[in-house]
Amino acid sequence: DIQMTQSPSSLSASLGGKVTITCKASQDINKYIAWYQHKPGKGPRLLIHYTSTLQPGIPSRFSGSGSGRDYSFSISNLEPEDIATYYCLQYDSLFTFGAGTKLELK
Protein backbone atom coordinates (compact mmCIF):
# COMPACT_ATOMS: atom_id res chain seq x y z
CA ASP A 1 0.00 0.00 0.00
CA ILE A 2 1.16 3.52 -0.78
CA GLN A 3 1.60 5.80 2.25
CA MET A 4 1.24 9.57 2.05
CA THR A 5 3.14 11.72 4.54
CA GLN A 6 1.58 15.18 4.68
CA SER A 7 3.10 18.14 6.49
CA PRO A 8 2.68 20.26 8.40
CA SER A 9 -0.27 18.98 10.42
CA SER A 10 -1.27 22.57 11.15
CA LEU A 11 -0.18 26.05 10.24
CA SER A 12 -1.26 29.60 10.80
CA ALA A 13 -1.01 32.38 8.28
CA SER A 14 -2.08 35.96 7.75
CA LEU A 15 -4.70 37.19 5.33
CA GLY A 16 -3.05 37.98 2.04
CA GLY A 17 -0.18 35.63 2.79
CA LYS A 18 0.97 32.40 1.19
CA VAL A 19 1.03 28.87 2.58
CA THR A 20 2.53 25.66 1.25
CA ILE A 21 1.66 22.08 2.17
CA THR A 22 3.66 19.06 1.12
CA CYS A 23 2.87 15.40 0.59
CA LYS A 24 5.50 12.72 0.18
CA ALA A 25 4.49 9.35 -1.21
CA SER A 26 6.14 6.08 -0.22
CA GLN A 27 6.70 5.38 -3.92
CA ASP A 28 6.42 7.15 -7.26
CA ILE A 29 2.75 8.05 -7.84
CA ASN A 30 3.21 9.35 -11.39
CA LYS A 31 1.60 12.73 -10.62
CA TYR A 32 -1.69 11.08 -9.64
CA ILE A 33 -2.36 13.34 -6.70
CA ALA A 34 -5.38 15.47 -5.86
CA TRP A 35 -5.92 18.13 -3.20
CA TYR A 36 -9.12 18.71 -1.25
CA GLN A 37 -10.44 21.45 1.00
CA HIS A 38 -12.56 20.27 3.93
CA LYS A 39 -14.72 22.46 6.15
CA PRO A 40 -16.68 21.24 9.20
CA GLY A 41 -20.09 19.83 8.39
CA LYS A 42 -19.40 19.61 4.66
CA GLY A 43 -17.95 17.10 2.28
CA PRO A 44 -14.43 17.65 0.95
CA ARG A 45 -14.16 19.90 -2.09
CA LEU A 46 -11.88 18.95 -4.96
CA LEU A 47 -9.44 21.75 -5.74
CA ILE A 48 -6.69 20.19 -7.86
CA HIS A 49 -6.16 16.90 -9.67
CA TYR A 50 -3.23 15.38 -11.53
CA THR A 51 -0.78 17.43 -9.48
CA SER A 52 -1.58 20.86 -10.88
CA THR A 53 -4.86 20.91 -12.80
CA LEU A 54 -7.37 23.23 -11.21
CA GLN A 55 -10.94 21.96 -10.97
CA PRO A 56 -13.35 24.32 -12.81
CA GLY A 57 -14.40 27.23 -10.64
CA ILE A 58 -11.39 27.02 -8.34
CA PRO A 59 -9.49 30.33 -8.06
CA SER A 60 -5.97 30.54 -9.45
CA ARG A 61 -4.75 31.41 -5.93
CA PHE A 62 -4.59 27.64 -5.48
CA SER A 63 -1.77 25.78 -7.16
CA GLY A 64 0.01 22.45 -7.07
CA SER A 65 3.29 21.03 -8.29
CA GLY A 66 5.57 18.05 -7.98
CA SER A 67 6.61 14.75 -9.47
CA GLY A 68 7.81 11.33 -8.45
CA ARG A 69 7.29 11.03 -4.70
CA ASP A 70 7.24 14.72 -3.74
CA TYR A 71 4.30 17.10 -4.17
CA SER A 72 3.27 20.49 -2.88
CA PHE A 73 0.14 22.59 -2.71
CA SER A 74 0.04 26.34 -2.21
CA ILE A 75 -2.51 29.03 -1.52
CA SER A 76 -1.51 32.61 -2.23
CA ASN A 77 -3.31 35.82 -1.26
CA LEU A 78 -4.99 33.97 1.60
CA GLU A 79 -8.65 34.86 2.12
CA PRO A 80 -10.90 34.20 5.15
CA GLU A 81 -12.85 31.49 3.29
CA ASP A 82 -9.63 29.50 2.84
CA ILE A 83 -9.63 28.52 6.53
CA ALA A 84 -10.16 24.76 6.42
CA THR A 85 -8.35 21.45 6.57
CA TYR A 86 -6.57 20.34 3.42
CA TYR A 87 -5.89 16.76 2.33
CA CYS A 88 -3.84 15.21 -0.40
CA LEU A 89 -5.02 12.02 -2.09
CA GLN A 90 -2.91 9.65 -4.17
CA TYR A 91 -4.91 7.77 -6.77
CA ASP A 92 -2.12 6.01 -8.62
CA SER A 93 -2.74 2.72 -6.85
CA LEU A 94 -6.05 2.46 -5.02
CA PHE A 95 -6.50 5.52 -2.81
CA THR A 96 -4.61 6.93 0.15
CA PHE A 97 -5.16 10.26 1.85
CA GLY A 98 -2.62 12.34 3.70
CA ALA A 99 -3.20 13.04 7.38
CA GLY A 100 -4.48 16.55 6.71
CA THR A 101 -3.28 20.09 7.36
CA LYS A 102 -5.39 22.42 9.45
CA LEU A 103 -5.03 26.01 8.28
CA GLU A 104 -5.76 28.76 10.78
CA LEU A 105 -5.55 32.52 10.73
CA LYS A 106 -2.66 34.15 12.49
Place this chain on the structure above:
Amino acid sequence: EVQLQQFGAELVKPGASVKISCKASGYTFTDYNMDWVKQSHGKSLEWIGDINPNYDSTNYNQKFKGKATLTVDKSSSTAYMELRSLTSEDTAVYYCARGGRYDDGYYFDYWGQGTTLTVSS
Protein backbone atom coordinates in the same frame (compact mmCIF):
# COMPACT_ATOMS: atom_id res chain seq x y z
CA GLU B 1 -25.77 20.88 -10.27
CA VAL B 2 -24.28 17.64 -8.97
CA GLN B 3 -25.51 16.82 -5.48
CA LEU B 4 -24.99 13.85 -3.20
CA GLN B 5 -27.50 13.92 -0.35
CA GLN B 6 -26.80 12.05 2.88
CA PHE B 7 -28.79 11.92 6.11
CA GLY B 8 -27.13 13.59 9.06
CA ALA B 9 -26.81 10.99 11.80
CA GLU B 10 -27.42 7.41 12.92
CA LEU B 11 -27.25 5.99 16.44
CA VAL B 12 -26.91 2.21 16.50
CA LYS B 13 -26.23 -0.39 19.19
CA PRO B 14 -23.09 -2.53 19.19
CA GLY B 15 -23.49 -5.74 17.21
CA ALA B 16 -26.22 -4.33 14.99
CA SER B 17 -26.09 -3.32 11.33
CA VAL B 18 -26.87 -0.03 9.62
CA LYS B 19 -27.54 0.98 6.03
CA ILE B 20 -26.39 4.46 5.05
CA SER B 21 -27.82 6.10 1.95
CA CYS B 22 -26.57 8.61 -0.60
CA LYS B 23 -29.03 10.05 -3.12
CA ALA B 24 -27.47 11.45 -6.27
CA SER B 25 -28.88 14.16 -8.51
CA GLY B 26 -27.72 16.50 -11.24
CA TYR B 27 -26.01 13.84 -13.38
CA THR B 28 -26.63 10.44 -14.96
CA PHE B 29 -26.28 8.08 -12.01
CA THR B 30 -24.99 5.17 -14.06
CA ASP B 31 -22.21 7.18 -15.72
CA TYR B 32 -20.07 7.34 -12.57
CA ASN B 33 -19.03 5.06 -9.74
CA MET B 34 -19.96 5.79 -6.15
CA ASP B 35 -17.16 5.60 -3.61
CA TRP B 36 -17.36 5.59 0.16
CA VAL B 37 -14.89 7.12 2.61
CA LYS B 38 -14.59 6.89 6.40
CA GLN B 39 -13.37 9.63 8.70
CA SER B 40 -12.91 8.62 12.32
CA HIS B 41 -13.01 11.44 14.85
CA GLY B 42 -9.94 13.61 14.60
CA LYS B 43 -8.38 11.35 12.00
CA SER B 44 -7.83 11.33 8.30
CA LEU B 45 -9.86 9.79 5.51
CA GLU B 46 -9.93 6.12 4.53
CA TRP B 47 -11.27 4.74 1.29
CA ILE B 48 -13.79 1.95 1.90
CA GLY B 49 -14.70 0.88 -1.61
CA ASP B 50 -16.69 1.69 -4.70
CA ILE B 51 -19.54 0.41 -6.83
CA ASN B 52 -20.28 0.73 -10.52
CA PRO B 53 -24.05 1.37 -10.71
CA ASN B 54 -24.20 0.08 -14.27
CA TYR B 55 -22.93 -3.40 -13.48
CA ASP B 56 -23.28 -3.58 -9.69
CA SER B 57 -19.58 -4.44 -9.63
CA THR B 58 -17.69 -3.53 -6.49
CA ASN B 59 -14.15 -2.99 -5.23
CA TYR B 60 -13.28 -2.92 -1.56
CA ASN B 61 -10.37 -1.83 0.56
CA GLN B 62 -9.16 -5.11 2.06
CA LYS B 63 -9.61 -3.59 5.52
CA PHE B 64 -13.36 -3.22 4.99
CA LYS B 65 -14.13 -6.55 3.36
CA GLY B 66 -16.71 -8.30 5.49
CA LYS B 67 -17.58 -5.04 7.22
CA ALA B 68 -19.09 -3.01 4.38
CA THR B 69 -21.42 -3.99 1.54
CA LEU B 70 -22.15 -1.53 -1.27
CA THR B 71 -25.33 -1.57 -3.31
CA VAL B 72 -27.32 0.80 -5.51
CA ASP B 73 -30.94 1.39 -6.50
CA LYS B 74 -30.81 2.76 -10.03
CA SER B 75 -34.52 3.60 -10.02
CA SER B 76 -33.96 6.20 -7.30
CA SER B 77 -30.31 7.08 -8.08
CA THR B 78 -29.38 6.08 -4.56
CA ALA B 79 -26.27 4.31 -3.34
CA TYR B 80 -26.17 2.40 -0.07
CA MET B 81 -23.50 1.15 2.26
CA GLU B 82 -24.39 -1.45 4.85
CA LEU B 83 -22.06 -1.87 7.82
CA ARG B 84 -22.43 -4.98 9.94
CA SER B 85 -21.36 -6.24 13.37
CA LEU B 86 -20.86 -2.69 14.52
CA THR B 87 -18.40 -1.80 17.27
CA SER B 88 -17.15 1.46 18.71
CA GLU B 89 -14.40 1.38 16.06
CA ASP B 90 -17.10 2.01 13.45
CA THR B 91 -18.11 5.31 15.04
CA ALA B 92 -17.15 7.83 12.36
CA VAL B 93 -18.40 10.12 9.63
CA TYR B 94 -19.05 8.28 6.39
CA TYR B 95 -18.98 10.11 3.07
CA CYS B 96 -20.15 9.08 -0.34
CA ALA B 97 -18.17 10.55 -3.23
CA ARG B 98 -18.67 10.38 -6.96
CA GLY B 99 -15.84 8.51 -8.62
CA GLY B 100 -15.04 9.60 -12.15
CA ARG B 101 -12.69 8.04 -14.67
CA TYR B 102 -11.01 10.91 -16.48
CA ASP B 103 -8.07 11.30 -18.84
CA ASP B 104 -5.90 12.02 -15.81
CA GLY B 105 -7.08 9.11 -13.73
CA TYR B 106 -9.89 8.04 -11.45
CA TYR B 107 -10.64 10.32 -8.50
CA PHE B 108 -13.49 11.72 -6.42
CA ASP B 109 -14.92 14.98 -7.72
CA TYR B 110 -18.11 15.50 -5.70
CA TRP B 111 -18.87 14.51 -2.12
CA GLY B 112 -21.87 14.18 0.10
CA GLN B 113 -21.95 16.11 3.38
CA GLY B 114 -21.45 12.94 5.39
CA THR B 115 -23.44 10.73 7.76
CA THR B 116 -22.30 10.62 11.38
CA LEU B 117 -22.57 7.09 12.73
CA THR B 118 -22.41 6.58 16.48
CA VAL B 119 -22.21 3.05 17.83
CA SER B 120 -23.25 3.04 21.45
CA SER B 121 -25.45 1.10 23.81
